[in-house]
Amino acid sequence: MYDFLTDKILQNYADLMVNFAANERKGINKNDVCYVRVPESASIILKYFQRSILKAGGHPVLEISPEGLAADFYKMATSHPTLPVKQELLHCGQDKFYAK
Secondary structure, X not given: OOOOOOHHHHHHXXXXXXXXXXXXXXXXOOOOEEEEEEEHHHHHHHXXXXXXXXXXXXXXXXXXXXXOOHHHHHHHOOOOOOOOOOOOOEEEOOOOEEEO
16 A cells, blocks of 8 residues: 555665654754654654664654544533643644653
8 A cells, every 4th residue: 555655665764754853943952751642544653753763862752643533522522621631741732642
């Protein structure tokens, strides 16, 4: 299905994202915790992200999101989170995800 996506192309893409595009286009730093979430249809790239993050000295946290769940979430979720997360433990931003 993805015959045109060779190992070299996928690794180059992951290297580009990790070393240049992440962290406000500065690349990741040693010991950064890097959260990568991809849909099932993009799971082919996940192992390349892990390799790139490890080569850069980071700690990968990888997640595959099952497709088709978001619609139910937005239809049925309440405006209050079901599990509160203390802000001291976690910071999430549009471009960042890291533990304090």
